[in-house]
Amino acid sequence: MAKFKRGQSGNPAGKPRGARSRFTKMREKLEADLPDLLDATKQAALDGDMTAMRLLLERTLPPQKATAATVNIPALEKASGLTEKADVVLAAVGRGELP
Template sequence: MRDRKDNRSRKLRRGLPQGSRHKATIAAQALLDGEGEALTRKCVEMALDGDTTALRLCLERLCPPRKDSPVKITLPKVETSADLSQASGAILEAVAKGELTPGEGQALAGLVEAHRRAVETTELEARITALEKENKK
């Protein structure tokens, strides 16, 4: 970004350099150095004794929450660009019925869009090849 008064470039970075740590973070890490195993053992003991917060922490480490999961939806076979509207319609219908979440529907629609581009490119390539063959005759 340029300074308006004299039209010179200026740095906009403020604070600590990228990748450096805050003093409080460094101090906390110094206190915890060498104590990780004991703290982990204590957390597991507390979880086994019924501390729900400790139990949640242990479970999140053992089995982190899934970000994506497979969706079960039947889409029509898409071989031409004419078939794509049926696939989009099936996704919309599944979202409307509650079979898919809106986020899952959006992700699937993105996949259908990528497939549309691939189908469209293939169809255009075939048309161009046919036109080139006609011109050579």
């Protein structure tokens, strides 16, 4: 039970194909000045502007996602079924071997 006919837009007076957003237009205008803007931001950061420094660092070096440490539980390989494996993991948690 389709609401619109196939191939017919639900908003025929909407944005035409290929129309650029205002953000795309802004980016295109700034593109020629981008190296100078980056140099000015870098210089401001080097001069002690913490906002400029934070901006540069957050955009160029995003924080790394935490990775889990590899855990070795020898008894886990000896366990035959899922229930036994769950018991081994829970026992390791109980002993403080796993967080």
